[in-house]
Amino acid sequence: MSTATGTGTGEAQDLAPVSADSLAALLVATERPRRPSALAASLTFGWRAVLKIKHVPEQLFDVTAFPIMMVLMYTYLFGGALAGSPREYIQYLLPGILVMSVVMITMYTGVSVNTDIEKGVFDRFRTLPIWRPAVMVGYLLGDALRYTIASVVMLAVGLIMGFRPDGGFPGVLAGVALLLVFSFAFSWIWTMFGLLLRTEKSVMGVSMMVIFPLTFLSDIFVKPETMPGWLQAFVNNNPVTHVASAVRGLMEGDWPTDEVLWSLGWAAVLVAVFGPVTMRLYNRK
Template structure:
C-alpha cells in the first residue's frame, strides 16, 4: 500500500489568497482617517491656505472698485452680481490644488504605502478630497465677509447664504475629482496646475460671473448659456440674493452627481494601475 503525503497548506497563504472585503462603514472610516491626515498637512503647512485666503480678498476688492461703477453704476449695485461670481471662481480654482498635491504625494511614494495597507482603495483619494473641503469653507467665509464689509446685503438671509455656500462646496468637491484624475495621469504637479488653470480661466471668465452676458457678442452668449460655471453662478445668486431654489440649483446638483459618478471610479481605477 502506497501512502501519498501532501504538504499542508500554509494558513498564511490561505488567508492571503482570499481578498479582504472592505465594508461600506469601513470605507467611510478609512476616508475620514485619510481626511484627518490631510488636515494635519494643512496644519503643518499653513501656506497651503494662502490662495483661499488672499485670492477672495484681492479679487473682490479689485473687481468691485474697478468694474462696479462701469457695469452697475455704483459699487452697491454691483455687489449682488460680483460676490457670487467671485465665490464660484475662488472655490473652483482652489480645487485645482487637489490634483497638484495628489501628484506630489505620488511622486514621494506616499500612495505606494497606502496601497499596501488593508484599507478601501478609494480612501486615500476621497480622504484627500474631503480634507480640501476645509479650504473651500475658508474661501467661502472670507468671500462673504469681505462682501459684507463692502456693503453686500443679500436678501436670501442666513438660510440662503448657507445654502449657496453648501452648493458651491458640493460642486467644488465634485470638480476636484476631475483634477484628481489629472494628478494621477500626469507626471508633474506643475503640469497639472498649468493645464487645470488653462481650462478653468476661460470657463470662469467666459461666463456670467462678472458681467451681464447680454453685452457680449451673440456667439459668445450661446457659449455662456451652456457654460456650467454660468449655471452654478446663477444658482448661487438665486439662493443668496433671493432665497430661491430654482432650476439652476437643480442642474448644478445633478451635474455634480454625474461628475462624481463618472470620475471617482475612473480615478480610483487609474490610481490602482499607476501605483
Template sequence: MATKAVPVERRVGVGATVRQTATLAWRSLVQVKHNPWDLLDLSIQPIMFLLLFTFVFGGAISGSTGDYLQFALPGLVVQNALFYTLSTAIGLNTDISKGVFDRLRSLPIARTAPLAGRIVADTFKQVWAFGLLMGFGMLLGFRVQTSVAGVLGALALLVVVALAMSWMSVLIGLKASSPEKVQMIAFSAMMPLTFTSSALVDPVTFPAWLRAWSEVNPVSYLADAIRGLLIGGEVATPALVSLLWAAGFVAVFAPLAIRVFRTRV
C-alpha cells in the same frame, strides 16, 4: 511548536474605509498647522480677486463698485470654489510624486482612502473660503437679501457641485507628470469655464455665439443659483440643473479617476 498562520483580510469593510478616510482627511488638515502658507494661499487669493474685480472693473461694468459687488460676489464665490479644486489635484500629484501614496499602500487600508481623504479635507477648506469671502464681502458693503437658510443653502450647493467637479481636477492630477503641469492643464480648463459664464458679468453683452455657450455653461447655472440664494431671484431651475451637471461630472470623471488611481498607485 508551530504557529498557525492567520490569513490576512484583503478586503476592507465600509466602516473601516470611512474611518481611514477620516484619518487621512485629518492628516491633510493638520498639515496647515505645519505649513500655514497653505491657509494663507487659500485666504489671500479670494480676497485679492474680490478687491480687484470690485474696484478695478466694478465702476466700468455696473456704474458703481457697490452695485457690482452685490452682483459679483456670488460669482466670485463660485469662481474661487472651482479654482480651489486645482489644489486637490496638485496635492494628490505631489503626494504621488514624493512616494507618500507608496507608503500608504503598504498599510492595510482601503486603496481609495488616501484619494477620498484628500477630497474630504479640501471640502472643509472650501467651507473656510466661502466664509472668508462672505465675511470680507460684507465688510466692503455686500448684503445678503434673503435669509440664513439661503446662505446655508448656497454653501451646501456650492460644496456639492465643487466636490463633483473636483473629480475632473483629480483625474488631471493623477495623469499629469508634475505639479506644474497639473496647474497649467487644470487652470486652462477652469479659466474658460468661469470667465465665459454669468459669474462675473451679465452674458447679455456677449457675442451671440458666446452667449449661447454661456446659457449651457454649468458655471452659469451654479452662479445664478448661488446669486438667487444670497440676494434673491430664481433658484429652483439653476440649482436643479447644477445638480444634474454635478451628477454628470461624477458619473464621467470619478470612475476614470479611480481607475487611473488604482493603476498608478
C-alpha cells in the same frame, strides 16, 4: 577587543531576553484586526489632509489673501463702469466671484495628489487593507475645509464692503452648501490629472487651461444678455454659469429650481465620469 565583544554580547543578552515561544505568541495574532469601514477610512485620510494644513499653514494663503484680493480688485475696477458704483455691483458680483475663487483653488487637489505620488506615499497606501477610493475621498474632504474657509473669508469681506444678501443667513448657507457640493465633484477632474501627469507644474498648467475659460466665459462678471449670441450659447451651457446663477439666486432669497438642478446634475455627471477614471488610474499607477 575581547572585552568589548564580551560587553556587547552581555548587553544584547540583557536587552533581548525573548524565548522562541514568547516571540511566536507575539507574531501570530489570535484575532485579526477588523477592516475599517469606507467612511472611517475616508475620514482618516481627510484628517490627514487637515494635518498637512496644520503643519504647513502657508497652504491657506490661496483661501485667504487670494479671495480678498479678487473681491477688492474686481469690485473697484469694474463696479463704476458696469453698475454705476462698487456698492451696487458687489450685490451681483460677490456670489459669482465666490464661485470663481473656490473653483479655481480646486486645482490644488491634483497638485497634492501628484506630490504624494512623487514622494512614494501612494505606494504605502496601496498596501493597506482599506476601501480603495478612501484615499481620494480623503483628499477631497480635506479640501472641502479649505473651500469653506475661502467662502467665509469672502463673505466677511463682502459684508464689510456693503454686500447685503436678501436671502439672509439661510440663503447664504444654502448657496455655500451647493457650491461645496459642486466643488467636491469638480475636484475629481484634478485628481485624475494628478495621477495622469508626471509633475505638479504640468498639473497646474493643464488645470489653468481648463479653469480660465470656464470661469471667465460665464455670468460671474456680467449678464449673458450683454454678450454676442454665439458666445451666449457657450455661457448659458457652462456648468460654472449654472452654479453661479444658483448661488446668486439663493443668496438673493429666491429658489432658482432650474439652476440648482442643473448644478446638482453637473456634479453627479462629474463624479460619475471622472470618479471611475481616477480610480482606474489609481489602481494601475
